[in-house]
Amino acid sequence: MTSTSVPAAALALGDDALVLSHRLGEWAGHAPVLEEEVALANIALDLLGQARVLLSLVGDEDELAYLRDEREFRNLQLVEQPNGDFAHTIARQFYFSGYQALLYETLASGDGPFAGLAAKAVKEVAYHRDHAEHWMARLGDGTAESHQRMQRACEALWRFTGEMFQPVEGLGFDLETLEPAWLAYVTGVLKKATLTVPDGPRKGAWSAGAGRQGLHTEPFGRMIAEMQHLRRSHPGASW
Amino acid sequence: MTTVTPEAYEAAFDAAVAADERIEPRDWMPDAYRASLVRQMAQHAHSEIIGMQPEANWITRAPSLRRKAILMAKVQDEAGHGLYLYSAAETLGTSRDELLDKLHTGRQKYSSIFNYPTLTWADVGAIGWLVDGAAITNQVPLCRCSYGPYARAMVRICKEESFHQRQGYELLLALSQGTPEQHAMAQDAVDRWWWPSLMMFGPPDDASAHSAQSMAWKIKRHSNDELRQRFVDICVPQAEALGLALPDPDLRWNEERGHHDFGEIDWSEFQEVLKGNGPCNEQRITQRRRAHEAGAWVREAAAAYAAKNRSAAQHTETGEATA
Numbered sequence A: 001m002t003s004t005s006v007p008a009a010a011l012a013l014g015d016d017a018l019v020l021s022h023r024l025g026e027w028a029g030h031a032p033v034l035e036e037e038v039a040l041a042n043i044a045l046d047l048l049g050q051a052r053v054l055l056s057l058v059g060d061e062d063e064l065a066y067l068r069d070e071r072e073f074r075n076l077q078l079v080e081q082p083n084g085d086f087a088h089t090i091a092r093q094f095y096f097s098g099y100q101a102l103l104y105e106t107l108a109s110g111d112g113p114f115a116g117l118a119a120k121a122v123k124e125v126a127y128h129r130d131h132a133e134h135w136m137a138r139l140g141d142g143t144a145e146s147h148q149r150m151q152r153a154c155e156a157l158w159r160f161t162g163e164m165f166q167p168v169e170g171l172g173f174d175l176e177t178l179e180p181a182w183l184a185y186v187t188g189v190l191k192k193a194t195l196t197v198p199d200g201p202r203k204g205a206w207s208a209g210a211g212r213q214g215l216h217t218e219p220f221g222r223m224i225a226e227m228q229h230l231r232r233s234h235p236g237a238s239w
Numbered sequence B: 001m002t003t004v005t006p007e008a009y010e011a012a013f014d015a016a017v018a019a020d021e022r023i024e025p026r027d028w029m030p031d032a033y034r035a036s037l038v039r040q041m042a043q044h045a046h047s048e049i050i051g052m053q054p055e056a057n058w059i060t061r062a063p064s065l066r067r068k069a070i071l072m073a074k075v076q077d078e079a080g081h082g083l084y085l086y087s088a089a090e091t092l093g094t095s096r097d098e099l100l101d102k103l104h105t106g107r108q109k110y111s112s113i114f115n116y117p118t119l120t121w122a123d124v125g126a127i128g129w130l131v132d133g134a135a136i137t138n139q140v141p142l143c144r145c146s147y148g149p150y151a152r153a154m155v156r157i158c159k160e161e162s163f164h165q166r167q168g169y170e171l172l173l174a175l176s177q178g179t180p181e182q183h184a185m186a187q188d189a190v191d192r193w194w195w196p197s198l199m200m201f202g203p204p205d206d207a208s209a210h211s212a213q214s215m216a217w218k219i220k221r222h223s224n225d226e227l228r229q230r231f232v233d234i235c236v237p238q239a240e241a242l243g244l245a246l247p248d249p250d251l252r253w254n255e256e257r258g259h260h261d262f263g264e265i266d267w268s269e270f271q272e273v274l275k276g277n278g279p280c281n282e283q284r285i286t287q288r289r290r291a292h293e294a295g296a297w298v299r300e301a302a303a304a305y306a307a308k309n310r311s312a313a314q315h316t317e318t319g320e321a322t323a
Helices: A005-025 A034-058 A061-066 A085-110 A115-140 A144-158 A175-192 A218-231 B008-019 B031-050 B052-056 B067-092 B096-104 B120-144 B148-176 B180-201 B211-216 B222-244 B268-276 B281-294 B297-321
Strands: B253-255 B260-261
Touching: A005 A034, A005 A061, A005 A085, A005 B120, A005 B253, A034 A061, A034 A085, A034 B067, A061 A218, A061 B067, A085 A115, A085 A175, A085 B052, A115 A175, A115 B120, A115 B297, A144 B067, A144 B096, A175 B148, A218 B281, B031 B052, B031 B096, B031 B211, B031 B222, B031 B281, B052 B067, B052 B120, B052 B253, B052 B260, B052 B281, B067 B148, B096 B281, B120 B180, B148 B260, B180 B222, B180 B268, B222 B260, B268 B281, B281 B297
Parallel strands: none
Antiparallel strands: B253 B260
């Protein structure tokens, strides 16, 4: 691993955490039950903490978050997807935290530049995965309506999941090796939740690896316009 | 067998309150004491929940990642405070669902302050400094409230609120000492939040419907006007340190009283906001109701899942018992 390739990996992982944290922050004041106000904010805060550590490995966290344009962000398209209904948010959390858990476990067991960060994040992500798993069961195996919504959400986001296993430069290992474990995990949870594994493609012609190259979906531009507006309106100011 | 008369219960309650003992959920208490506490605690819980909205309005626009983390943590704490307070209110024989329903249908109120809009980032700081500051001034005496579960909830809440208040102050200080535009933003926010914060202490003593009884029961320890005066006296030097002006031409130190004199509050505005005609009343309650309604299927799913698993567990137990 070369030292110059570390920033690329830190940026990719940091952007994932930053963007998903932002999406979860949009739930504040809108959650279906008070306990979820607490839980979603809690997860958002964990992710924001991870993002800050990772982005700081690359440069100034605020310059990176607030002054890059859409084409410079390296996050997965999955994490930028709008919240949708609660099932949609849970499906996104389920796919991503399942992936992040495997990723950080692998990084924590190595001695690369992310081992320390990953060791801390593993505990947080285990909680996130647990939270998503419980909701997968409740919604999948709850009422007819919740089952239908959960199934639909899992299908809608399925085509963004292949991108998670595209190579990331500087990570120190091949993400593709995590894919079978992820698929097994996802299949197991879906079955337990009485849901069907979506049968569509996981790598669309456009979506495969696109976020990591700075090619994003349309809602993302609007998201960062909102996120960056104040900061960009006052160049050079400190907050 | 001796029968305890209602008078004896009442006398024991009065004696406990007089001796500064805590009333606990299983203790006898006058119906009016119970009703008054439910009203106040529910309103307090509702204020935490509705109060998430004006601040959450800025989570997605917070200008640095550090500020964003602080704000998210604060809004999360508010949801937590709502949870403590609903639990404390439930010890009086009501339920969270019932209380939320009363909020959604306008039968119970929340603090009038949350009907004001957050128009700039500086409002987040002004809320922390002034609104949380006023809340703390109101709530610290509640840590000694005669009803045990409420008093204990307040101890925990006040610790976190003090932390939020310092963060709000620090946010405003950064703006006040920042660029001229940032300073102007901070001043504008203080101009808009100062008077509504003073209204948080409620109507003047001679017009406060519940005060005398609440003080007799030691739910309340100080009058509205006493607490408001205390708050003004605390804020004046803080505003000076911030380098921001308080928007009151009549504000000055009164040597004789040893307090600051201040201008007349616009009670007609206060009444309008209470009646539902403030700038955000409609928006706040609509968002709350919408979140609740949109989440109905989620709550139903959780209940259905829990019921299925409960009956599955029962079957297993029965199976084991007969095995």
